Amino acid sequence: MHPNTPSGITRRVMLSSLALVPALSGLSRPIPATAQATGGDPLPSWNNGTAKQAILDFVRATTDPSSPSHVTPEDRIAAFDQDGTLWVEHPVYTQVVYCLDRVPAVVAKRPELRTVEPFKTVLSGNREAMAKLPMKDLEKILAATLTGMSVEDFQAEASKWLATARDPRWKRPYTELVYQPMLEVLRYLRDSGYRTYIVTGGGQDFVRVYAQQVYGIPPEQVVGTAGGTKFGYAKDGKPFLTKEPKLLLNNNDAGKPEGIHLMIGRRPKAAFGNSVGDREMLEWVGAGDGPGLKMLVLHDDATREYAYGPAQGLPDSRVGTFTAALQEEAKKNGWPVISMKNDWKRIFPFE
Structure with missing residues (x-):
């Protein structure tokens, strides 16, 4: 850098x-964090399968006091990458x-x-x-x-x-291009006593502007690439902070676990990502004691969203790269891979 x-x-x-x-x-407004689940299913936008079951099993095992995998409330932390994991990242x-x-x-x-x-x-x-x-x-x-x-x-x-x-494709505000299945996961975890954090390579200040309204995540629970600020006084004596071109934290790749330690101070029990930039975060969560859920979103639905990898023979991409090596590591470590095409009934809240 x-x-x-x-x-x-x-x-x-x-x-x-x-x-x-x-x-x-174009004129519009951001959307609410989630739609309410129906019929007692906390994940109604998910098809039944190994990915959905992994989430349900993890929450049940870690919140049941009688379970050997029980996690105390203070340690219930879940980290989510944003671009490509919570909302659209393509084509830029x-x-x-x-x-x-x-x-x-x-x-x-x-x-x-x-x-x-x-x-x-x-x-x-x-x-x-x-x-x-x-x-x-x-x-x-x-x-x-x-x-x-x-x-x-x-x-x-x-x-x-x-x-x-x-967005030029959907003609909707970018804040509407969030993934409904992931909004349901955020809510399900919070309803189960988990604190949800965004851990993104994008700008911390930028994401904090909308995280509360779009994801239900307050600004203090956003960990991102952070720049410096400088304290000063206006002519009237009022203090203010100026944003400076000074990098404090590059919150991508190895920077993600480093940023989590710096900003949160506890190792998450669950982590969700979608690219090689999230690999170290999932590895670090997996190295912790006790139960852990590590999941990756695979963009394999060119009709409803986008398809890129290059894992599974999908088109290569410098934006949200999901390599064959990452898929192999996920298989080796037991990280469930979420197929947008097969695991999600719907992708966006407006569908």
Whole structure:
């Protein structure tokens, strides 16, 4: 990671922007965290199978006081990756789309950037040219759109964008492209005394803007890639924090268990991911004492969502890569792999 990489963006996210598509805007609002389960089934959007049964068995075994696998309430912690695990990550991470969408507003405040690269290229709307931008230029875009402002201004701008931006495929707000089956898992675990955390390679400040409303997860339970802030005083003497292009935590790969230890202080009993960036988190959870649930989401439904791997012969992808080696490790360690195509009756709440 470049030492001046802006807060909230990992190299994984920056590389994904090589396939970026600028987002169009549309009016809407984020959705509630979940729909209520019906008929006594806590996971109504799941087909019966080994993946669903693994979740049910884990919760029953760890919450039954008479069970040898019982977990005390204070140790009931579950960690969830976000991109590709809780919501759509293709064809480009949502936060990268946000950064590109923010360029016109940044240029409006700093007109001198209009004729300066890479801002000139982004303003042109030329996808082919944007895909060729070198890493140093991408870092300039990220720095300009994610730092140099107060934390309150960032929260306000991100909230405004999330309420209006629409995904080009579904024509819906990005906050509606969450997976209904995973919302049910979040609720089921919380109803069973678990605290649910988001552990993401994406920007901590960005995810905290909407996590409570979309997932029912408060901002203090979001662990993500974190940048620095600087304390200062306004002219009226009011203190404020400014977001700086200083990386504090790269919360991806090995950074995930490191971030969990730093921010949570307890090893989770359950962890959910979908890519090689989640491997170390699942390994670390599996190395703990007592019962543990480690699961991976496989995107194998090109009709209802997307299909990419390259595990199982699916198309390769630099966004949310699920390799054959990761699948082999999951098989070896007994990590259930969730097939979106076979295990989920529905994918989105709006279906």
